Amino acid sequence: MSKTTLELPSARKPHSSFIPELVFFEPAALDYPKGQRIMEWVKETGIPYRMTTSHNRITNLPGNSELEQYKIAKRTLVVGIRKTLKFDQSKPSAEYAIPIATGCMGHCHYCYLQTTLGAKPYIRVYVNMDDIMDAAQSYIEERIPEITRFEAACTSDPVGLEPITGSLEELITFMADQEYGRLRFVTKFHYVDSLLSLKHNGHTRIRFSVNDKYVIKNFEPATSRFEERIEAAGKVARAGYPLGFIVAPIIWHEGWEEGYAELFSSLAEALPKDASSNLTFELIQHRFTKTAKNVIEKRYPKSKLEMEIEKRKYKWGRWGQGKYVYPDEQAYALRIFISERIFEHFPDAVIDYFT
Ligand code: SF4
Numbered sequence: 001m002s003k004t005t006l007e008l009p010s011a012r013k014p015h016s017s018f019i020p021e022l023v024f025f026e027p028a029a030l031d032y033p034k035g036q037r038i039m040e041w042v043k044e045t046g047i048p049y050r051m052t053t054s055h056n057r058i059t060n061l062p063g064n065s066e067l068e069q070y071k072i073a074k075r076t077l078v079v080g081i082r083k084t085l086k087f088d089q090s091k092p093s094a095e096y097a098i099p100i101a102t103g104c105m106g107h108c109h110y111c112y113l114q115t116t117l118g119a120k121p122y123i124r125v126y127v128n129m130d131d132i133m134d135a136a137q138s139y140i141e142e143r144i145p146e147i148t149r150f151e152a153a154c155t156s157d158p159v160g161l162e163p164i165t166g167s168l169e170e171l172i173t174f175m176a177d178q179e180y181g182r183l184r185f186v187t188k189f190h191y192v193d194s195l196l197s198l199k200h201n202g203h204t205r206i207r208f209s210v211n212d213k214y215v216i217k218n219f220e221p222a223t224s225r226f227e228e229r230i231e232a233a234g235k236v237a238r239a240g241y242p243l244g245f246i247v248a249p250i251i252w253h254e255g256w257e258e259g260y261a262e263l264f265s266s267l268a269e270a271l272p273k274d275a276s277s278n279l280t281f282e283l284i285q286h287r288f289t290k291t292a293k294n295v296i297e298k299r300y301p302k303s304k305l306e307m308e309i310e311k312r313k314y315k316w317g318r319w320g321q322g323k324y325v326y327p328d329e330q331a332y333a334l335r336i337f338i339s340e341r342i343f344e345h346f347p348d349a350v351i352d353y354f355t
Contacts, residue, residue, distance in 0.1 A: 017163045017191050018105050020077035020123070023049040024058055029079045034127040038079050038164060055080030055124045070299055073122040074105055074222075077164070082126035085135040090151040092353055093282065094184055096139055097154035100132060100167045101125045104157045106188060107221040109300045110249050113155065115292045123156070125165050133174050140181040150175075152185035159187035160223075162194065169194060176201040186246050188223035190232035196239040205280070206236045207244035210267070212259030215251050218304050230270040237275040244279065244352075249286035250334050252326060253306070260338055268345035276346040283338060283354040285331055287315070287323040 023042050029035035042049050052058060055078045063069035087096040103123035104113060114121070126132065140148045152158050152171060162168050168185065175183040176199045186207040195206075208229045216226050224232070237243045245267070253259070288296070293307045312324035313331075325331060335354045342349055 017189070018160055019045065020047060020105075021072065021075040022061075022077075023047055024052040024055070024076070024078040024122075025049060026053070026055055026078075026080040027051055028081050029127045032081075032127040034129065034165065034167075035079055038125075038127075041164070052078065052080075056120070058120070058122055061122070067299065070121055073120075074103075074107065076122040078122055078124045080124055080126060081128050082132055085131055087135065087139060087150075088154065090154050092355070094149035094151035094182075095143070096136075096148065096150050098132065098136055098150040098152050098171070098183070099126065099155065100129070100152055100171065101156035101158055101161050101165070103155070105160055106157060106223045107300075108188070108223065109219045109296055109303045109305050110286060110288070110292075112292065114295045114299065115289065116155070123161070125161055125167070129167055129170050133171070136174070136181065137178075140178055144180050147180050147182055149182045149184060152183060153187065157187050157189055157223075158185055159191055160189040162191050166194070169198060172198050172200050172204045175203045178203060184244075186244075188220065188229065190224040190228040192232045192236055195241075196235055200239075200241055202240065202242055205242040205244055206233075207246050207280070207282070208233045209246045209248060210263060211247060211249075211251075212256070212263045214253055214255065214259050215249070219251075226266075227270075230267065233267075234271055234275070237272050242278050242280075243275060244281065246282040246284065247338065248282070248284035250283060250338065251286045251306075252330055252334065256334075257337060261341055264338075264341040264345050276348045279346055279349040280352050281342055281346075281349055282352045283335065285326055285334060285355070287325045289317075289321050289323050291321065 025035065025039060030039060058078055061069050061072050061076060063072045082099055087098060090097040101124060103117060103121060105123060136150055152168065158168050171183055172195060175181050181203065183204040184207065186209050188209045210226065210229060233243060288307050296303060296305060309324055313327045314322050315325050316322045326334065339351055342351060
């Protein structure tokens with residue numbers, strides 16, 4: 001395995017965005033400049049840290065109850081080596097998921113990481129970026145002359161962690177030189193400043209996850225505010241990046257029409273006038289599995305998130321258990337209303353999918 005040979009992302013120090021309460025290091029992570037840089041910051045900032053044999057085996061987290069441990073895990077960072085370099089598929093938005101981090105400090109009630117990460121909700125970041133980029137290079141070469149797209153936000157929110165890792169900076173710069181490779185990621189955070197002056201060649205699409213005020217206020221604690229995300233979207237558009245929005249989860253609630261109408265008119269007001277060209281939207285209605293419902297009810301017992309099985313339609317899953325989505329009539333109403341608002345404000349935009 002090669003160690004990091006690229007220029008490290010500007011000698012920038014992580015700033016006050018997300019400060020973990022506890023950090024674990026795999027000893028081998030300290031052989032890499034990124035691991036050393038994070039250790040330096042941890043010491044300077046005075047964050048307690050421990051060593052661990054494996055980023056997959058963090059068992060001694062403090063906390064007296066499962067809920068308390070969950071909250072602490074969300075503020076625990078683990079710095080390790082990514083050993084599995086076989087990438088998962090990431091349909092429909094990309095061919096592969098590129099693994100640079102796992103876990104997130106956000107507390108979105110509906111987040112699917114709650115079930116997919118199971119007992120490991122702590123945040124893992126990987127320092128062997130050269131290995132990860134070498135693997136991406138092989139995936140790209142296998143598919144030439146087709147373009148291969150990589151999604152960097154399947155298991156995390158990498159923008160939320162960027163001030164600590166600088167990993168997106170490396171990936172964007174790497175992908176700028178890939179004729180047949182493209183990068184994309186989605187975020188609910190606004191820490192994009194370090195990405196604005198990078199050479200990207202239009203090969204990275206940055207998407208912001210947005211929603212109406214009701215959803216953001218009630219279900220997305222510990223993420224950036226709507227205004228911060230939109231301001232960041234404007235900066236990204238002005239820096240020439242292809243821009244996109246994911247509206248997810250689209251939630252049927254009292255006043256949803258006014259809420260979503262307001263969302264798109266505020267987007268149109270805040271974005272630069274020419275942002276409409278090469279703009280994409282991905283629309284995802286709220287869905288949940290029975291397992292997710294159980295987990296969410298335990299972790300966010302006061303949540304207003306509606307998950308009444310009787311009010312939903314069961315959609316069979318291709319692999320494993322199916323999901324509960326809105327009945328066809330409601331899904332259709334959401335889809336039509338939101339699509340119309342999008343084209344009203346952004347006539348040249350493309351809706352990639354509604355699911
Ligand atoms: S920001 Fe994204 S990844 Fe993080 S908790 Fe919210 S939905 Fe999950």
